[in-house]
Amino acid sequence: xxxxxxxxxxxxxxxxxxxxxxxxxxxxxxxxxxxxxxxxxxxxxxxxxxxxxxxxxxxxxxxxxxxxxxxxxxxxxxxxxxxxxxxxxxxxxxxxxxxxxxxxxxxxxxxxxx
Numbered sequence: 001x002x003x004x005x006x007x008x009x010x011x012x013x014x015x016x017x018x019x020x021x022x023x024x025x026x027x028x029x030x031x032x033x034x035x036x037x038x039x040x041x042x043x044x045x046x047x048x049x050x051x052x053x054x055x056x057x058x059x060x061x062x063x064x065x066x067x068x069x070x071x072x073x074x075x076x077x078x079x080x081x082x083x084x085x086x087x088x089x090x091x092x093x094x095x096x097x098x099x100x101x102x103x104x105x106x107x108x109x110x111x112x113x114x
Contacts (some may be wrong), residue, residue, distance in 0.1 A: 036085045037064065037099070040111035043076045050075065054084055054099065057113060065091060068101035081108040 039056040042051040052074045064083065068074050085103040090096065 007011070030069070032087055032089060034085065034102070035088045036083060037062075038081065038083045038107060039064070040081055041066070041074060041079070043075070043078050052078070055111075063096065064088070065096060065098040067098060068100055068104065072101050072104050074101070074104065077104065079109075079111060080106050081111055082106050090092060 037056055039054040039062075042053055042055055044051040044053060046105060052066045054064040054066055056064070064076055064084075066074055068086075083105045084099055086099040088097055088099050088100040093097045
């Protein structure tokens with residue numbers, strides 16, 4: 001394989017990567033990969049319809065918008081620390097990350113780090 005072809009192949013492969021937070025640790029994952037993250041569930045107060053997000057605390061601060069099927073009751077976990085598993089993508093037309101939630105497990109009934 002020529003040097004130019006290897007460079008193009010590496011650039012294409014690199015463009016398919018996005019950064020996600022994997023259980024509080026920064027890791028590169030392929031866009032559309034399943035991840036697990038831990039953070040605090042919040043309701044977006046500015047939205048006219050209920051929109052929920054997962055706030056990952058420092059040092060790897062990140063915000064994920066959450067989309068989940070009805071059987072996963074995200075609203076009941078507002079203010080709780082949870083572990084979310086799902087497919088991470090970037091939201092259409094923005095640089096914001098979204099997780100299509102497949103599993104949600106409560107870690108603590110508050111968002112305190114203690």
